[in-house]
Amino acid sequence: VDLKWRFNLLVFTMVYTITWLFFGFIWWLIAYIRGDLDHLEDENWIPCVENLSGFVSAFLFSIETETTIGYGHRVITEKCPEGIVLLLVQAILGSIVNAFMVGCMFVKISQPKKRAETLMFSNNAVISMRDEKLCLMFRVGDLRNSHIVEASIRAKLIKSKQTKEGEFIPLNQTDINVGFDTGDDRLFLVSPLIISHEINEKSPFWEMSRTQLEKEEFEIVVILEGMVEAT
Known part of the structure; x- marks a missing residue:
């Protein structure tokens, strides 16, 4: 809160980016362990997350999940219990991060220093x-x-x-x-x-x-x- 504005914005950006990257890696790791990445062209295979083809798409899915954008192209399936648990964890931790970061920015803006x-x-x-x-x-x-x-x-x-x-x-x-x-x-x-x-x-x-x-x-x-x- 007491940092300069440029450092506050840097911390704000880095916290969200690291959170998205971390959960994106977990989504990619689940797909890799389950073998979803080896069955991209198999129509009979039910992946954990549909249309997840690599780390970039896992990172995008992480952003969409935490920010509740919901484009609809990538979606979790009900055949993946570990993915459902991860979805709950990311939703809860994402809400905590939002509350913490928005609170810090609000306190920074409302400081009567000037x-x-x-x-x-x-x-x-x-x-x-x-x-x-x-x-x-x-x-x-x-x-x-x-x-x-x-x-x-x-x-x-x-x-x-x-x-x-x-x-x-x-x-x-x-x-x-x-x-x-x-x-x-x-x-x-x-x-x-x-x-x-x-x-x-x-x-x-x-x-x-x-x-x-x-x-x-x-x-x-x-x-x-x-x-x-x-x-």
Whole structure:
């Protein structure tokens, strides 16, 4: 699914081709073992598959069987139990291959990678006064004309932590309030918006000085969720 399109199409083609070749070889092998290929001109001989004269025709019969084309020229006879079993196996495995490959292509098509590239975040976050409150702020915007509906945003502070018992947590996660209690975390991205986090007693930055912010090793992860307008 994560491969490039050309490799996805190559895998898609190769899987079907190998499946058809494999079952085509089995059909040819059955005809060869039963002696059908030695009685092509014998009208009294009942072959496993009528009008199967070699590997090429066995390969074509395999394609017709798995894709349910049904041209009618080549057809299995009731005097061939091994052929009936193989027909059932190919029909079942063919359905599984179809479901798997179509599912992979659907997931590949529906991946929102290109859509995600149009969501822009500011390169830098700033700490400044806003409405007489010290706030951490950054900007987010959507470049597409089709909007993202029911968008919501949340942020986490990820840094190492050592508990009072001496346990070291390398990736401790702390929620950063960007408006959950006021509803400001639910966005309508018709234009770039400034996301603000008030640095108060409940903020993970409350006890950090400017020097600590410059030296501290941490990461702020911002998560924007929503649905594409077309869906």
